[in-house]
Amino acid sequence: MPAPSTLAWHGDELLDDGVRELLCGPGAMFERRVEDVLGVPTEVFAQRAPHVPAMLAGAASGTPGLTYLAFAGAPDRAVTFAEAHRLAAAYARVLSARYGIGKGDRVAVAAPNGLEHILLWWGTLSLGAIMVGLNGWWTPRELDHGIGLAGPAVLFGSGKPLVRLAGTRAAADGVPVVSLDELHAAAVALEDPPAAPPGAGIHEDDPAAIMFTSGTTGRPKGATLSHRNLVHFGLFGGLGGAVAALTGPPGRRQVPDGVQRASVFANPLFHVSGACLALANAPLFGLKLVLPPPGRWDAEAALKLTHDHGLTQWTGVPTHFWQMLAHPRFAEYDTSRVATVGSGGAAFAPELVRLFEEKLPGVGITNGYGMTETTGTGTFLNGREMDGHPASVGAAAPTVRVQVRDEDGNPLPEGEVGRVHIAGAGVFLGYWGDEEATAEALTPDRWYRSSDFGRIVDGVLYLESRMRDLVIRGGENVYPIEIEYRLVEHPGIADACVVGVPHTVLGQEVKAVVVPREGARLTEREVRDWVAAALAPFKVPAHVEFREALPYNEAGKVMKRLLEEAPPPGRDHAV
Template identity: 80%
Template structure:
């Protein structure tokens, strides 16, 4: 049975000491369309509606899918070029005359595909590796690759030559392209070396002919063909190449759009709406080698006519983001909570027009209550959304907005459309409400497996295609609470401690700008709690004051035994704290 919170109860009995004890394991499923009235539900999700859903066989498993979907990724760009050829696709900060429309991108993608095929011999199933910053040439190289039925390999632009060697050796690409600093690193690798090509060369070759092809090649591409290999962060061992299919990318764009549409139609009165004459637009700062960046560029933007504004090169900057919001009339903010903290608390926030921002979206990290209060103060009526997923699920898993955001702001929401979520014990059985276990996700967004690593694939992908994540969580009231990544768990004297709740408490302190909690070794307890804290400008909190603050809300064993103050925390290119570095530095510090 199910209720309108999106829970499915899987009846089961367990025996304890010979007595039958009823348990109520949960499967979260999306039922958000039940919030709509009959007419709206029929228009959106009924037969031939844009979000009609049905069950089909996907790789041998019955799976809920969207009926009205593109057959593969290149079809999404072709559709955008046909529907809105003159709508801006890519815009560049400080370069107003360089905008690229969907129609122009479609023509250029065809020219890129021709060069990749004719000059470099790329064919269906071949890999094309790219290590480069976000840019026009990078986006077009992806489109050209996928249009041939080839597989794009996203090499992390921050990797060293040795790390790049690993990615290249694993995927054996037909061609390797680079730009900027990553190009120099590629040329230092043992596996690539002089054979590395510049994206500038590819662009010059594609735009040189007086009459380049302007139609995408006629290549047979199946939905479950590989589209991209994206490397996981690799918390232990070397990064693995998660293989995502064309179906995965198409699904990503549709489930996000359906969740957003229902939230817009069922949200509270007074919600912000972008002016009708303003194109939906967002800063494009997530790197293309990351699942969030690739999905936005290849699925969301062409499917829904979103303008992506590329910021100036360099590190993410709050004032630059506010300026682009003002100049390009951005309607969406995408990022991680750290980005939003810095924008909302920037001393020049009021100097920029943010009135057309209607939606704020994030993923992978929950919002602290203080941040939600800050949104209500600075951007009243804005729709704040969050989600939980990972590379292996094409970013899909849970979706938080509307009533879940109002009632359960510290959660990561209910199951996203067409996705299913369970919390399971170490024996693989689903757990009842409130119990902490390993998060499992199933649905059309689940990846094909790890490239060239069937053993690692078998460890995380069950025969019925449930992905076994490395994260802990619990289900309460039909939503998922993310406790912590498994590697972040602190075990102090036998007590499990999840850093996220301590971090939430710390950032609510009026003198704290940012905080991260890690475990440090202890001779008898095993581990102790350490907080690394960034004070607000002009503030000087003491360790004892922060301990007292934490103790007022949390159990004594969760109060940080150690507090370190820093000017900043180390973040990776997607805006997440690199806890590994903090742990290594703490371990190496003299005691």
């Protein structure tokens, strides 16, 4: 039988000896070694920060005057790393003195990205407390589930999410609901503000954040990420990006010497991609984050930010890039400094890659595959892999190992399909308050059992299918079973099934196939309104099809592939 296949990173072997020594040699930023991590030998970065707050402290002392946060429509307003460090200390003081927050306590937030939101993260983590990132689009019922799971001592919010927080059972039961504006006002009004956040005795394997992810049941679980996980994210991404830039094809765009790297900050902080960008990448590499205007994503606003702030990288989901590249006024904005594009969560269609080649020739594109449970780490698709294996999700990221295993946990040889497993310093601590789910997700030697199936071929990973037919809409994971449960609660619906259907810009849209009860009269609007009353807007079906019955196979399972096709000829779409 062929030997089991394991993907591991060998990107530094493409470098000459001098450059490799400069990047990865003893004492270098990306020096690696094997250490014990929670009882398992694991490859780690030797020169890492001891915890997340230390990364901001390092930026505040090393590059104090460098811009950390900039804001759309306010060219004269900016927050430096040193200012953010001082404000984080003030936030920590208020959180401790006014709300009694200390090490291990949970602090929850539901809010759009913003200065106050980011500073709350820093203040909370500086106390050794745990940040609970609630999805700002959740309904009060969904918020109650997350709050009940994490048990935070206080709830912070702003804008519409603050209103929804006030309508939760937790608020009615006495958990304080506080505006981020109120917290900020208290922090800046301190008469004797601290110069630095407190030393909270933080260990790198202490929990830092609870971020919600849906498992096979479709109910959100609280993936608990450690300080080590978040620190590791910045370093593995930095090393992968450095090697890609040094080994890329001739003509690849580069950031000019003396120009600060800058990115629009569009990914929400309750996503691992947004939190890691703000907490790890920015302080580690002096990255300026530009916050877009409040409200829905706007492609022209992002192009204007690129022009006004000289953005050097775009970070987002393919939906964002489609809208920007195809915008009729694209040519009116200066995008000449954009050297890299980073994404994850959804595949790049060939047409999108072609658009990049046409509109931003020479830009370096990286699409990552990972999940909240691995702090976004897994595989990278860029450079040679994107050219030679465009349908894959790429090769292993630095320090990460990837295997495909059978249902008994045995690693499979190349070419065979099995469950994707990921190991490394980015693997989470477990699901908060759910030992059973944690035991199911983590092997004894801390490999994460994903819900994805794939195969390894020629050093890259190909995904074959996803458990529960996950729908990825504009970068948001939508688990059909959660919507299906809501649909069948309707007194007029006898059966229902949810699938994803292709969409040029969003990647996929949600489609519900509904079987009405005998005698019931339903419209598409009624079905959509029923879902919208309980679930976030991105989960509301864009398409509703009515059928007399769902197609089941002999084993009693719905054949979803038949529902992704056009409705049968002659059938009405409404009852």
